[in-house]
Amino acid sequence: MQLTNRSKVIAKKEMSxxxxxxxxxxxxxxxxTIKHLFKKKVSLRYPEVTRAFAPVYRGMHVLKRDELGRENCTACGLCAVACPAEAITMDAAERKSGEENLYREEKYAAKYEINMLRCIFCGLCEEACPKDAIYLTDRIVPSEYKRNSFIYGKDILVEKVDERIDVSKRKNEYSILN
Ligand code: SF4
Ligand code: SF4
Structure with a gap:
C-alpha cells in the first residue's frame, strides 16, 4: 500500500x-494496593451496614396501629384515589362484634395491597390519609425474582403489634415504640 505524505510510521520501542x-x-x-488497604474505605458491608439516608427519603410503606395495637386504616380509599400510579387496592369490611381490639373503627381493610413495581414513592398516599394509617418509612424494598412478589399485602405492610414504628420524625433509624 502506498503511504501518503501525512502517514507516519511509528517504530516499536524496544523494552529495556x-x-x-x-x-x-x-x-x-x-x-x-497496599496504600489503599490503609485508606478510609468508601464501600459499606451492605446489607449488614447501610448508609444514612436523607431525612426526606421515602421507602417502604407501613400501615400503622394505634397505641392499643388496633389497625388505624378504615379502608376509606382516599390513599388509592390520591395515588398517581394506581398502585393501591383494597377491600373494605365491617368490624364484627368482638373485633374492637383489632380495628380502631367500624370499617377496616380486609385486604390492602400496594404494587411496589408501580409505586413511585411520592408520599401522596401518606398525605391523603385522614387516619394517620399509612406512612413511608426509610426501609428499602428488597429485590425479588417474581413480579407478583412485589405486590405487598397486609402481612407485610401492617406493623407488628410488638414492634410499632415511630414515624413522628423521618430519620435513618425509626425507633421501636414498645
Ligand atoms: S407513594 Fe405515591 S405512588 Fe406509592 S403508593 Fe403512595 S401515592 Fe401511590
Ligand atoms: S390508609 Fe388511610 S387513606 Fe388509605 S384507606 Fe386506610 S385510612 Fe383511608
Missing amino acids: FMERLYIPAILGGLAI
Whole structure:
C-alpha cells in the first residue's frame, strides 16, 4: 500500500532490561494496593451496614396501629384515589362484634395491597390519609425474582403489634415504640 505524505510510521520501542523483568511494574502495582488497604474505605458491608439516608427519603410503606395495637386504616380509599400510579387496592369490611381490639373503627381493610413495581414513592398516599394509617418509612424494598412478589399485602405492610414504628420524625433509624 502506498503511504501518503501525512502517514507516519511509528517504530516499536524496544523494552529495556528492567521492563522485560516486569518486577518493577509488579512492585509498583502492589505498592498501590497496599496504600489503599490503609485508606478510609468508601464501600459499606451492605446489607449488614447501610448508609444514612436523607431525612426526606421515602421507602417502604407501613400501615400503622394505634397505641392499643388496633389497625388505624378504615379502608376509606382516599390513599388509592390520591395515588398517581394506581398502585393501591383494597377491600373494605365491617368490624364484627368482638373485633374492637383489632380495628380502631367500624370499617377496616380486609385486604390492602400496594404494587411496589408501580409505586413511585411520592408520599401522596401518606398525605391523603385522614387516619394517620399509612406512612413511608426509610426501609428499602428488597429485590425479588417474581413480579407478583412485589405486590405487598397486609402481612407485610401492617406493623407488628410488638414492634410499632415511630414515624413522628423521618430519620435513618425509626425507633421501636414498645
Ligand atoms: S407513594 Fe405515591 S405512588 Fe406509592 S403508593 Fe403512595 S401515592 Fe401511590
Ligand atoms: S390508609 Fe388511610 S387513606 Fe388509605 S384507606 Fe386506610 S385510612 Fe383511608
